Amino acid sequence: MSAKEVEFIRQFRSNAPEVGYNRWPKFNSQALDLTIEESPMKEHSVQVTRVVSDITCDICGQSVVNEAQKNNMANLDSFAEYARLVAEFGYGSKRDGEKFQFDFCEGCFEDLLSKINKLKAVKKAK
Ligand SMILES: [Zn+2]
Numbered sequence: 001m002s003a004k005e006v007e008f009i010r011q012f013r014s015n016a017p018e019v020g021y022n023r024w025p026k027f028n029s030q031a032l033d034l035t036i037e038e039s040p041m042k043e044h045s046v047q048v049t050r051v052v053s054d055i056t057c058d059i060c061g062q063s064v065v066n067e068a069q070k071n072n073m074a075n076l077d078s079f080a081e082y083a084r085l086v087a088e089f090g091y092g093s094k095r096d097g098e099k100f101q102f103d104f105c106e107g108c109f110e111d112l113l114s115k116i117n118k119l120k121a122v123k124k125a126k
Pocket residue numbers: 057058059060061062104105106107108109
């Protein structure tokens with residue numbers, strides 16, 4: 001029996017009792033399992049995905065996301081539990097075309113809120 005014949009017997013499982021009549025080389029079901037696992041029909045690749053891994057506060061520089069939430073979310077892109085201030089100015093404004101975007105942690109947002117309330121009180125007093 002040539003090496004090629006042995007190769008074909010193994011390839012087409014002609015030595016497997018339920019498939020063919022060949023009794024040599026001896027059918028080895030464990031070897032067959034290994035063959036399936038290492039099948040060249042499946043190609044594997046590692047893909048790199050861009051994710052938002054953290055969001056920091058624009059005032060104190062600390063993360064706006066607590067550790068528990070960081071561990072639960074692989075991508076923070078949809079995370080929305082923080083303060084965001086967006087300002088855009090258009091035609092007729094001294095800041096025409098300027099766009100501002102700030103992210104704040106809860107603590108800094110509280111500070112900002114109290115500053116806003118103080119400003120309101122000062123403006124009203126005038
Ligand atoms: Zn902060």
